[in-house]
Structure formats: structure tokens, C-alpha cells
Amino acid sequence: MLRVAVPNKGALSEAASSMLNESGYRQRRDTRELVMVDPDNDIEFFYLRPRDIAVYVGRGILDVGITGRDLFLDAEVNGDAEERLPLGLGVSTFRFAGPAGEFTSAEQLAGRRVATSYDGLLRGYLAVRGIDATVVRLDGAVESSVRLGVADAIADVVETGNTLKAAGMETFGDPILQSEAVLIGRTGENPPGLDVLIRRLQGVLVARQYAMLDYDISRDLVDEACRLTPGLESPTVSPLQDSDWVAVRSMVRKSQTNRIMDELYDLGARAILVSTIHACRI
Ligand SMILES: Nc1ncnc2c1ncn2[C@@H]1O[C@H](COP(=O)(O)OP(=O)(O)OP(=O)(O)O)[C@@H](O)[C@H]1O
Ligand SMILES: O=P(O)(O)OC[C@H]1O[C@H](OP(=O)(O)OP(=O)(O)O)[C@H](O)[C@@H]1O
Ligand SMILES: [Mg+2]
Numbered sequence: 481m482l483r484v485a486v487p488n489k490g491a492l493s494e495a496a497s498s499m500l501n502e503s504g505y506r507q508r509r510d511t512r513e514l515v516m517v518d519p520d521n522d523i524e525f526f527y528l529r530p531r532d533i534a535v536y537v538g539r540g541i542l543d544v545g546i547t548g549r550d551l552f553l554d555a556e557v558n559g560d561a562e563e564r565l566p567l568g569l570g571v572s573t574f575r576f577a578g579p580a581g582e583f584t585s586a587e588q589l590a591g592r593r594v595a596t597s598y599d600g601l602l603r604g605y606l607a608v609r610g611i612d613a614t615v616v617r618l619d620g621a622v623e624s625s626v627r628l629g630v631a632d633a634i635a636d637v638v639e640t641g642n643t644l645k646a647a648g649m650e651t652f653g654d655p656i657l658q659s660e661a662v663l664i665g666r667t668g669e670n671p672p673g674l675d676v677l678i679r680r681l682q683g684v685l686v687a688r689q690y691a692m693l694d695y696d697i698s699r700d701l702v703d704e705a706c707r708l709t710p711g712l713e714s715p716t717v718s719p720l721q722d723s724d725w726v727a728v729r730s731m732v733r734k735s736q737t738n739r740i741m742d743e744l745y746d747l748g749a750r751a752i753l754v755s756t757i758h759a760c761r762i
Pocket of ligand 1: 489490491492493530531547549550551570571572619637638659660
């Protein structure tokens with residue numbers, strides 16, 4: 481059985497479980513369940529703290545796991561585990577922040593104290609740049625550390641920036657890391673079932689990002705129309721009863737559908753329809 485680690489709590493937990501569910505795997509119904517076997521798919525899910533998942537995978541106890549890229553890099557598994565697939569969930573940036581107006585670059589942190597929950601990640605970043613700062617390791621609510629006098633600046637996860645704003649702080653310097661949930665696995669290993677898991681997750685990612693577009697267009701404009709809707713590989717062009725016209729079917733990015741529909745309409749396309757892709761294998 482493929483042994484998979486899934487976040488049991490926090491920002492990634494629900495989203496990771498729903499994605500696995502959409503991929504056709506059984507998921508726990510009760511958040512107190514710690515293990516869930518899916519015999520039909522020959523796979524077993526272990527619900528663990530997201531911070532611990534890299535450790536279980538790195539040590540070879542579990543085959544793969546879903547965790548944040550930031551947590552994975554913080555765990556310093558020394559190359560025993562590697563990123564296999566970004567999942568587009570829990571998208572955030574790991575950044576420095578300080579009291580408004582006080583810092584403009586990471587170099588100014590030399591000789592100062594920086595609070596974070598990601599001390600491995602931060603120490604690595606500071607060491608590479610030769611910045612000699614004191615790292616203060618805290619469990620959470622790091623934004624309060626400066627006001628409470630335990631640190632001069634922080635390095636933390638930023639999504640909307642609302643938490644920082646509420647604490648009267650602002651980001652400075654280059655982003656340390658762009659993070660999102662990722663599937664990690666043992667380096668160089670490919671246990672049975674992993675290829676199928678990855679293909680199914682990729683199918684969900686594509687179904688979430690793309691829509692199916694259908695339209696009719698006059699035959700002499702079909703090349704121009706297909707340039708607007710090239711699809712992932714090549715659009716399907718089918719004959720219509722009226723031999724001067726064809727029907728075109730193509731996948732388009734959801735974020736682009738309205739712009740493309742307007743452009744197709746201006747070109748002369750009609751009966752332009754958008755439908756949801758429920759699932760797919762690319
Ligand atoms: N507001 C957020 N938006 C997007 N991703 C987030 C957000 N907060 C945390 N994450 C991501 O979720 C992962 C860990 O967050 P989570 O809240 O589960 O852990 P934690 O903060 O260490 O746990 P806890 O809150 O229980 O102490 C990280 O990969 C992080 O980047
Ligand atoms: O930019 P925002 O949208 O405000 O989100 C970022 C906040 O979310 C996370 O905190 P969490 O809720 O996990 O609390 P914690 O700090 O106690 O872990 C993170 O540590 C930031 O504090
Ligand atoms: Mg948290």
C-alpha cells in the first residue's frame with residue numbers, strides 16, 4: 481500500500497483532503513481520525529502535523545506527503561525527500577517584516593533579533609547572505625514579538641498581509657520564498673501507486689484551472705480563431721451541416737475565458753459556450 485501523509489490541522493488540512501477526495505480517494509469524515517485506509521485504491525492516509533510530514537517522508541517511514549514548501553525546507557531533510565508536484569493550495573510568501581518604516585533591506589538585520597517559526601529556513605537564508613542576526617524561535621503569533629520586545633523584526637508567512645497590518649508592521653527586502661502546498665516524496669524513489677496519485681492530482685489541478693470552450697466559426701476564419709484558442713495540444717475542429725462553418729472545441733484557462741469569448745465574438749464566432757471540466761487525465 482502507498483503510505484501518504486496529509487496535514488491534520490491548519491491552513492492546508494481541508495484543502496489537501498478535498499483535493500485527494502476529488503482525485504477519487506477516500507478521506508476521513510471525522511477530524512479525530514488519524515489513519516484512513518482506502519483498500520480500493522491500495523493506499524493509506526496518515527493525518528499528521530504539517531510540520532512533521534517532511535520528517536516522516538525524509539526518514540522513509542511514509543512514501544509521500546502533502547506539506548508546505550516552506551515547512552519542507554525548514555525541516556532540513558538533507559536531500560532525503562524532494563518536491564514532486566506543486567498543488568496550488570496554501571499559496572503564500574515567506575517574508576521579512578518590521579515596524580513600519582524601520583527597515584528597508586535584509587542586510588540591516590545584522591546584529592538585530594529576528595523572530596520566526598521557521599528557524600531552519602531563516603538561518604539558511606541568513607547564512608547564505610552572510611547576515612549575522614540572532615534568530616528567535618517562536619511557535620506562532622510571531623507578529624506580536626516585536627511589540628512585546630522579544631525581537632526587532634520577524635520572518636513569517638504572508639498571505640493577505642492583514643495580520644501584519646493589524647500589528648502595525650510592513651514587509652521589507654526581497655521575498656525569502658514563494659510557498660504553496662507541495663507533494664513530497666523520497667528522493668529518487670517511485671513506489672507502486674505514486675504515478676497514479678500524481679496523475680490524478682494533476683488531473684484535478686487542470687480541471688480547476690481550465691474550462692472547455694465550444695464555438696462555431698466560418699471555415700475561412702478557423703485558423704485565426706484557433707490562434708486565440710490553441711488548447712493544451714491542438715483544438716478539435718468538426719464539420720457542421722452548413723459546410724461553410726465548423727465547430728471548434730478547446731481547453732482555455734478559466735481566468736481568460738471572458739477575454740477570449742469577446743475576441744472570438746468580434747472575429748465572427750457564434751454559439752460560444754463554456755463548460756466546466758469535472759475531471760481529466762492529460
Ligand atoms: N494565511 C495563510 N495563507 C496561506 N497559507 C498559509 C497561511 N498560513 C499558513 N499557511 C501555510 O500553511 C502551512 C502551515 O500552516 P499551519 O497553520 O498549518 O501551521 P502552523 O501555523 O505551524 O500550525 P498552528 O497554526 O497549528 O500552530 C505553511 O506551509 C504555510 O505557508
Ligand atoms: O497575511 P495573512 O492573510 O494575514 O496571513 C498570514 C498569517 O497566517 C498565519 O498565521 P496562523 O493563523 O497560522 O497563526 P500562527 O501565527 O499562530 O501560526 C501566518 O503565520 C500569518 O500570521
Ligand atoms: Mg499557523
